[in-house]
Amino acid sequence: MPLTLLNSDKAIPEREKHTYIKAPSESILPLSNVQTTPGDFTERGCTYAGCLGVVCGPIKDVIHLVHGPIGCAYWTWGGGTRQNLSDNPSFHRKYCFSTDMQEDNIIFGGEDKLYESILEAHEEFPEAKGVFVYATCAIGLIGDDLKGVCKRAEDEIGIRVVPFNCEGFRGCSQSLGHHIANDTLFERVVGTKEPEYLTDYDMNIIGDYNIQGDLWEIMPLFERMGIRILSTFTGNASIDDIAQAHRAKLNLMHCQRSTPYICEKMEEKYGIPVLKASLFGVEQTSKALRDVAAFFGLEDKAEEIIEEEVSKVSPKIAAYRTKFEGKRVFIYQGAPRAWHWVNMFRELGVETIAAATTFGHEDDYAKICERVNDGVLVIDNPNSLELEEILTDWKPDLFISGLKEKYLSYKLGVPFINGHSYEKGPYAVYSGFLNFARDVEKTLFAPVWGLIRRENDA
Amino acid sequence: MRSVTINPAKMCQPIGAMYALFGVHAAVPLVHGSQGCTAYPMRMFNRHFGELVQVAVSSLGEDASVFGGKKNLVVSIENIIARRHPELIGVITTCLSETIGDDIDGIIREGNFEESKVVPIHTPSYVGSHVTGYDNALKALVTTLSVDSEPENARLNILPGMVNPGDVIEIKQMLDSMNIAYTILSDISETLNAPLILPKPPFPRGGSSVAELEDCAKARGVIALCEHAGGSAAVYLKGKYGMAADTICPIGVANTDRFLDAVCDMTGVEIPYSLEQGRGRLIDAMVDVHMKTCGKRAAISADPDIALALAEFVTELGMEPVVVSSSTASRKFLQKAKSVTDGEILNGRDLYELQRAVKDNETDILFGNTKCTPIAKDEDIAFVRCGFPVYDRVGYHRYGIMGYHGGIYLTDMITNAILEWGER
Numbered sequence: 001m002p003l004t005l006l007n008s009d010k011a012i013p014e015r016e017k018h019t020y021i022k023a024p025s026e027s028i029l030p031l032s033n034v035q036t037t038p039g040d041f042t043e044r045g046c047t048y049a050g051c052l053g054v055v056c057g058p059i060k061d062v063i064h065l066v067h068g069p070i071g072c073a074y075w076t077w078g079g080g081t082r083q084n085l086s087d088n089p090s091f092h093r094k095y096c097f098s099t100d101m102q103e104d105n106i107i108f109g110g111e112d113k114l115y116e117s118i119l120e121a122h123e124e125f126p127e128a129k130g131v132f133v134y135a136t137c138a139i140g141l142i143g144d145d146l147k148g149v150c151k152r153a154e155d156e157i158g159i160r161v162v163p164f165n166c167e168g169f170r171g172c173s174q175s176l177g178h179h180i181a182n183d184t185l186f187e188r189v190v191g192t193k194e195p196e197y198l199t200d201y202d203m204n205i206i207g208d209y210n211i212q213g214d215l216w217e218i219m220p221l222f223e224r225m226g227i228r229i230l231s232t233f234t235g236n237a238s239i240d241d242i243a244q245a246h247r248a249k250l251n252l253m254h255c256q257r258s259t260p261y262i263c264e265k266m267e268e269k270y271g272i273p274v275l276k277a278s279l280f281g282v283e284q285t286s287k288a289l290r291d292v293a294a295f296f297g298l299e300d301k302a303e304e305i306i307e308e309e310v311s312k313v314s315p316k317i318a319a320y321r322t323k324f325e326g327k328r329v330f331i332y333q334g335a336p337r338a339w340h341w342v343n344m345f346r347e348l349g350v351e352t353i354a355a356a357t358t359f360g361h362e363d364d365y366a367k368i369c370e371r372v373n374d375g376v377l378v379i380d381n382p383n384s385l386e387l388e389e390i391l392t393d394w395k396p397d398l399f400i401s402g403l404k405e406k407y408l409s410y411k412l413g414v415p416f417i418n419g420h421s422y423e424k425g426p427y428a429v430y431s432g433f434l435n436f437a438r439d440v441e442k443t444l445f446a447p448v449w450g451l452i453r454r455e456n457d458a
Numbered sequence: 459m460r461s462v463t464i465n466p467a468k469m470c471q472p473i474g475a476m477y478a479l480f481g482v483h484a485a486v487p488l489v490h491g492s493q494g495c496t497a498y499p500m501r502m503f504n505r506h507f508g509e510l511v512q513v514a515v516s517s518l519g520e521d522a523s524v525f526g527g528k529k530n531l532v533v534s535i536e537n538i539i540a541r542r543h544p545e546l547i548g549v550i551t552t553c554l555s556e557t558i559g560d561d562i563d564g565i566i567r568e569g570n571f572e573e574s575k576v577v578p579i580h581t582p583s584y585v586g587s588h589v590t591g592y593d594n595a596l597k598a599l600v601t602t603l604s605v606d607s608e609p610e611n612a613r614l615n616i617l618p619g620m621v622n623p624g625d626v627i628e629i630k631q632m633l634d635s636m637n638i639a640y641t642i643l644s645d646i647s648e649t650l651n652a653p654l655i656l657p658k659p660p661f662p663r664g665g666s667s668v669a670e671l672e673d674c675a676k677a678r679g680v681i682a683l684c685e686h687a688g689g690s691a692a693v694y695l696k697g698k699y700g701m702a703a704d705t706i707c708p709i710g711v712a713n714t715d716r717f718l719d720a721v722c723d724m725t726g727v728e729i730p731y732s733l734e735q736g737r738g739r740l741i742d743a744m745v746d747v748h749m750k751t752c753g754k755r756a757a758i759s760a761d762p763d764i765a766l767a768l769a770e771f772v773t774e775l776g777m778e779p780v781v782v783s784s785s786t787a788s789r790k791f792l793q794k795a796k797s798v799t800d801g802e803i804l805n806g807r808d809l810y811e812l813q814r815a816v817k818d819n820e821t822d823i824l825f826g827n828t829k830c831t832p833i834a835k836d837e838d839i840a841f842v843r844c845g846f847p848v849y850d851r852v853g854y855h856r857y858g859i860m861g862y863h864g865g866i867y868l869t870d871m872i873t874n875a876i877l878e879w880g881e882r
Binding site for chain 2: 008009035041042045047068069070071075081094102106117120136169172384408411412453
């Protein structure tokens with residue numbers, strides 16, 4: 001019985017299809033990317049979160065204007081809990097823009113208020129290079145003509161005004177929001193500006209959001225090889241960077257759940273090949289560098305860099321490995337990091353005993369199942385009660401997840417790392433791997449875990 | 459006035475309703491809306507309280523948005539009851555479910571759920587703010603659950619509003635020292651400041667019980683500490699059961715005096731020696747630092763009742779409240795603000811406007827939540843963190859600013875902020 005029903009799910013047997021214990025020579029995958037069981041204490045977010053919160057929010061020089069009642073804007077202000085850093089902190093993540101729709105706007109329509117809001121936001125921040133307008137739930141229902149208003153405003157203010165129809169109720173998770181953001185940015189932004197000059201080594205990094213500065217560790221590795229990063233999508237990106245992305249020779253795709261859509265479209269329209277990469281841990285990072293070098297014919301340079309970097313981190317990783325050997329981790333991430341990190345943990349001597357994603361699709365689960373051992377629990381869209389059961393009954397030594405799950409882990413006495421926004425990153429590539437290992441050590445061996453009492457122990 | 463809001467000072471109603479429900483023992487907030495309506499507010503609670511919060515959502519999708527969310531709501535309630543057996547489920551609406559027009563009262567009535575109390579709470583996000591949501595939730599709890607029966611139980615109902623666990627503890631300690639029987643509605647003092655002892659209980663210990671909510675009708679009086687967050691429930695209790703009612707936010711000397719006077723009036727108890735000593739210690743602390751506090755120009759950004767009470771307290775410290783800003787627009791706030799300050803009043807304006815006012819009024823010190831931190835940095839003024847959410851420093855939920863003892867803590871925080879700033 002490879003599919004299994006957890007004890008906490010007795011009342012919702014449909015969860016069995018999402019819960020798989022990996023067995024030898026089977027091609028079963030847990031059911032994914034479907035509607036959540038109502039009231040199951042899901043950890044999922046909405047389409048708006050995927051669109052603004054994940055993909056568009058990191059763009060550093062546009063006004064992100066949220067059309068709807070106030071809450072949605074408030075939650076994504078400053079990236080919300082996401083640490084998608086940029087080099088424009090005096091504007092990016094500092095300001096939050098909303099039409100703050102009131103009851104009469106809901107009844108009579110919000111088009112006028114939206115139009116005025118776009119003009120006023122532009123007037124206050126004329127240096128912003130565009131206005132992105134996000135529709136939230138109520139807007140989809142009352143039928144404001146977002147496209148029409150944005151067009152009118154664009155004609156008036158003379159900078160790009162781009163509507164995103166990313167109402168929260170669309171789709172079953174954040175995932176559709178990624179897709180909507182990809183499609184809209186492709187249609188409205190990519191290809192609208194020509195780079196000042198071109199080189200034979202122009203590459204885009206697609207699907208990295210510069211969480212706590214990941215990109216600032218990733219980019220120099222490629223730049224030292226002689227590659228020019230033409231555009232990042234969307235970490236620390238200017239709208240102009242994305243506008244000129246169509247002239248790259250190669251798209252290097254990191255987050256393979258939130259950005260395959262734009263990669264496919266750029267391949268189709270501009271013939272840009274796509275290379276998929278994991279930029280976490282020594283082996284995966286080295287492989288990515290080698291793959292990119294092979295594409296550009298820069299193999300020698302890549303080997304030099306790999307040797308230099310690996311020699312710097314290997315002894316330290318080996319030391320961590322001795323300390324961590326035999327520890328067991330439960331990885332629960334949005335999607336790709338659930339498989340990116342299986343191998344990274346293995347390099348640290350830590351085996352994955354359970355893996356889960358919030359909004360993964362079949363291909364994510366296929367990648368997880370390729371990487372984990374038999375007997376590992378693979379679960380789609382786990383809810384809070386399932387997480388508690390796994391942490392209690394499967395007894396991982398470490399849980400790596402996001403903020404919402406952090407205090408569940410703590411309250412159960414299980415060491416925890418925030419894999420979404422990091423503890424003290426960056427975590428990417430060689431240098432980040434050391435930060436990651438250091439944080440794993442901190443939480444695994446914090447003395448406080450040993451001070452916890454069980455009731456009746458005292 | 460601008461159409462566009464830049465850096466809002468308010469959140470929307472559902473998060474306020476969740477806040478109120480966290481103070482009810484073994485209660486589950488169920489948000490009838492889209493999944494972002496829980497995922498995002500939960501993180502705000504995580505950041506402020508450093509606590510686990512569990513909120514269910516009916517996961518309204520495209521189908522439900524077209525054909526109505528009845529099925530999602532019923533299935534949600536059934537699933538929650540079957541898996542968690544809560545004492546109470548609070549069904550919290552959103553802009554989505556309110557715009558769809560789901561009749562949650564009818565759906566809940568028809569559902570006839572027996573194992574758990576199910577309370578409908580209307581919190582359309584396009585009306586009011588988080589404060590309104592708290593107020594609506596508490597009123598819904600009280601109107602749905604309170605049962606009139608003899609005899610009067612001589613208790614006091616205290617409705618704390620959207621304050622910190624530390625504030626509730628301050629209030630409890632004062633009332634305990636007076637030997638008064640009371641009920642806190644809703645009581646987050648333990649639920650959002652829970653100990654780590656294994657095994658983890660299915661629901662955090664503490665909180666107001668459903669029985670206490672039912673019995674609140676029998677109390678001899680009710681005091682709402684925040685008129686805008688709990689005041690409607692107090693008005694309901696007064697109107698329906700004829701109990702004495704008052705509204706006082708006990709921040710600062712005179713406000714705490716008034717609170718205790720009201721408690722004495724309602725119960726016939728006298729103020730004990732220990733509280734007189736506590737008052738004296740607050741005065742002593744204020745005297746110690748008055749050379750630092752007097753003459754400072756203060757800007758206050760908070761929920762309406764807290765903003766007003768803080769303005770009165772900083773006045774007692776010899777400061778001038780030159781800007782008083784309420785997260786939530788309210789006529790009552792505007793009226794009262796005029797009586798506590800001659801300075802600029804911002805009634806439900808955003809923090810972009812607050813920053814303008816801070817600048818225009820040559821402010822020395824700013825009071826506000828974490829969203830105000832950049833203003834204090836930009837303007838290079840002293841900053842005292844208060845309200846919700848505070849997440850760029852830890853522990854603010856643990857310590858109360860209410861009562862005499864909370865006043866000492868606040869006085870020290872203010873002075874230390876001024877010292878750190880260096881009186882530039």
